[in-house]
Amino acid sequence: MSFERPAPDLTKLRAAWEEFERGEQQPGKVLANLKTAGLPEVLDELIESGWQPSTPAAADS
Template sequence: MSFERPAPDLQKLRDAWEEFEQGEQLPGKVLANLKTAGLPEVLDELIASGWTPAG
């Protein structure tokens, strides 16, 4: 039986970051939340598409 990761959830990623900025979560918990919300997949897709930050 294989485990399929759910699709990345951009709202969960944003919420996890907001909790960190507001001091509501410790960095380790934030990293775990970002990972389970799909940050690695989002970054991989951005890299593959050639996206670069503006400015």
């Protein structure tokens, strides 16, 4: 019997990152949570689709 990974969960990915930003989780735990929530699959799909990040607008001075 083979193990099938569940589909990536964007809500869990965002929650894991927010916990890290608030200082509630150590980096190693955050990385584990991001991996189990499907970050590698999300990144692979973005790369395969040719997605490119947009350039942030320059801040008004």
